[in-house]
Amino acid sequence: MSRISTRTPDNVSLTQMLAQRASFIIAIFISLGLLIFGKIDDDFNLQVQRLVVDIVTPVAQTVRKPVDWAVSLGAIVEAYTLSAEESAALRQENDQLRLLVPTSDQLASENTRLRALLALPSITDSPKIMARSVTHPGSAFLWTVLLDAGADDGVEVYHPVVDHAGVVGRILSVGRRSSRVLLVTDLNSRIPVLIESSGDRAIMEGNNSRLPVLSFLEAAHQVSPGDRVLTSGDGGVFPSLLPIGTVTSPREGELRVEIFADLSRLEYVQILAFDPVPPPEQLVEEPLPEDDEGTGAQAPALDGLEPEAVE
Amino acid sequence: MSTHRIRTSHGVMSILPLLMASMAPVLTNLSYGFSLGGDTAPSLTLIIVFFWVSRRPTLLPPILVLLIGLWHDILIGAPVGLTSLLLLGVRAAIVEQNFIVFSQSFLLGWIGFAALCAGVTLAEWVLVSWLQSELLSLSPFVVQALLSIILYPVVAGICGWLDYIVFGIRKG
Incomplete structure (x- = not known):
């Protein structure tokens, strides 16, 4: 049986070869240029993704539909076969x-x-936006997911995201109908936390693994494996006392956190439209809200504060 | 006498490699409510681009490889330009360096993919570490590469079958 090569260089004219070589060099330059631009300008990648995230999400949702049908069929069968x-x-x-x-x-x-x-302010007072995770983290160096809720639903950058078990991450970029979440395990995630048992504060740093690291913990000797880790509320992005996970046994001299939320099986999440507590100087500078109805009640000057302003 | 069916014009089916490569990141990164590959998924895009470039380089010219890479980066939230640069490197290694031997047999293709996957993984680790200004752990990258190498026979088998059905030539 004779083998047939699909490459027939003889059939390719010199002009075609030159055009292909030129397009290769142009493509390399475009890729390198985009990479370097993204390295110089931190917001470049976010801006590009914000522009196209609303195109990507419907495509992903459509492709997922057959899988959703299969999963729901399985759930119906499981419900019928539930034993007494x-x-x-x-x-x-x-x-x-x-x-x-x-x-x-x-x-x-x-x-x-x-x-x-x-x-x-209580986090229960903040509006909650239900959303479904469209993608799951699957990259060697990225822990982000897409959600099917965006600016039209009231989602803003920095809004905390939680599931039934605990903190999942925060909103990184927002499109009109979709948004991207930076998960707590991503290398770029830094969350001020406190240890429930001792009240010690620390920073939980993502490290692209399932177990983020606790750093800047002054009294590490007071912390034991199994202690619950909660958000401290410092920095204003996350409300205080949201459950995150538990401290694990020290590994390589580092204390790590086992996250409550199962980030590789995320499905439904809540986005907390949380208005953070502003620093006192901002409270002084902001004019007190007028009470139109003359009831005399005055709300704390928290509404409309952009999370970026606090950061 | 050869029994192969040979078609000189592929018409609209010429977009098959582009379509498959574009769907790859969507399929590997979709949330199904259950975990397919744990924390790290294999790089389906790399497998598909490798297969089609080694079989039919004219159907995936550099500009299309660039677009596939950009689409992949935007979908998974990676630094824009990273995957396109790596995929263009793969294309160059196969086409420019005449590594057409990869398409001569299934085993050679697998070995060739494993070798290129190792190179791509190393390059990706170096580039991402540079972008993050921090030396990242290599282990997630190695896991991703191993998963891709393990998955290669399945994906290449499907691609080879489609190649035969659509373009009428069986190889390997």
């Missing part, structure tokens, strides 16, 4: 959870009263 034992266990768990409802309501009410006394 599992149903009984779920009913029992439901009854136990119902017993906790009054206690939870009481704590929420107490929390609201105390926050009102301290004039602290």
Whole structure:
């Protein structure tokens, strides 16, 4: 059986060869130029992605539809095959959870009263935007995902993103109907945190692995594996006391955090349209809001504050 | 006498390599609500570009490779220009250096891909470390390269089958 080569250099004219060589050199220059420009200008990549993110997201959603149908079909089958034992266990768990409802309501009410006394905004007061993760992190050096909610839904840069388990990341760039999240594990992520048991503050630095590192921790000896790590609220991007993860055993002399959220299986998330607490000097400079209805009530001067201003 | 079907004009099907390479980052980075490859996914784009450039370089000229790379970068949020530069390097290694031997047999193609994948991985690590101004850990890059090499036979098998169906020539 004779082999047939698809390359037939004899058939390619000199002009075609020169044109191809020229286009190769131009393509290399364009790629290098874009890379160098992105290195010089930090915002360049974000601006490019902001321009095209609304094109990318619908394409990804369309491609995903057959998989969604298969997954939902599997869920229906699973629901029908749920055994009687599992149903009984779920009913029992439901009854136990119902017993906790009054206690939870009481704590929420107490929390609201105390926050009102301290004039602290509650994260429960912030509007929440539900979104679905369109992509998942899969790169060797990037931990970002696309969400199907954007500026039209009220999403802004720096808004915190959480799932049912804890903090996922923050909004990096926003299109009209989609946005990109910088996950807490990304190399560029830095989050001020506190250790719940000791109250010590630190910075949680992403390192492109599942286990971000705790740095600038003064009393590391007071921290034990298993201690919960929460947002401290410093810096104003994240509200305080959002759960992030737990401290793991030290590795290579570093304390790391095991994240509560399963970042490789993200599906539905909440974007907190959180207005951060401004520094006192900004509160003084901002005029107090007029009360049109004359009720005398004055809201804290937090609305409309851009997160960038705090950063 | 050869039993191969040979078509001189591929018409609209000429866009098949471009279409496949464009869909690759969408497929590997989609969120299905479950994890396909853990934290690091194989580089389907690299496999597809390697296959088609080694088989039919005229269907993936440098400008199309540039566009595929830019699309990949924008979709996954990578520094714009990174993947296009790496893919153009792969194209140059195959076409400009006459590494057409990769298309002569499946095993040679696999070995050739493994060698080029190692080079691309190293180049990517160096470039990203330079962009981040920090020496990054090499292990995620190595994992990605290994996953790509392991996945190559499956993807190349599908591409080879499509090559035969659409263009009418079986190789390897």
